[in-house]
Amino acid sequence: MSFARFAVTPDPLAVDRVAAELEREAQRVGEGCGALNAFVGVVRATHKQRRVRYLEYEAFVPLALKAFAKIEAEIREEWPHALIAIHHRVGRLEIGEASVLIVAASAHRAESFQVCRYAIERVKQIAPVWKHEFFDSGDAWVEGATADAEDEVARRRAKEVACA
């Protein structure tokens, strides 16, 4: 029985549980698991020198889960023995809460850093998730990349960042 490697959820993200479950699965792959690498994105109190009160995240959930699965397939091409879990929070988040959790598992440490970094770069490029910031006066949607899952230039850029 495998756990949910990919999730979009209104519930708080559970770093320890996801890391432990991924580690258990990774022990069965290749040389086994020698490294876990977790990235946790958290809600920052400022954006461009404005004080942020809280955030709301919105997602197109079925497509976000497909984007995470696509990122996993890309990782399997480059790093065949690494495993990845991607969980994204939606709804209202307070300052300091975790918005995204990425865990990479591999036999050796170098690969786990690369896979983790690649995954967060790709999440930012293609996952249909939107951040809405609320300030003391007013609010604003944050607009990053135009999501194009087939853009090979973006994919290559993510790999360069991951392997720098």
Add this chain to the structure above:
Amino acid sequence: MRVNVLLFARLRELAGASEFGCDVPAGATIQTVWQAAVASYPALAEFTAAVSCAKNEDFARMTSPVADKDAIAFLPPVSGG
């Protein structure tokens, strides 16, 4: 034929609707659907150069053809993480 349009985030706010039906002629592409959406909700026009799309919950291209009852989602630039 008639397709169902889904809007998210700022697109949803600009249109004041998250979902609506849209009639398009045979041979239409997602681009045709976008043009019809902009005709109904002119405020969407500012996103014409930056929007991306999905068809029936899969990534698609603006040049993809559409069929009756397809669900076409328009996505403003993303900002997850």
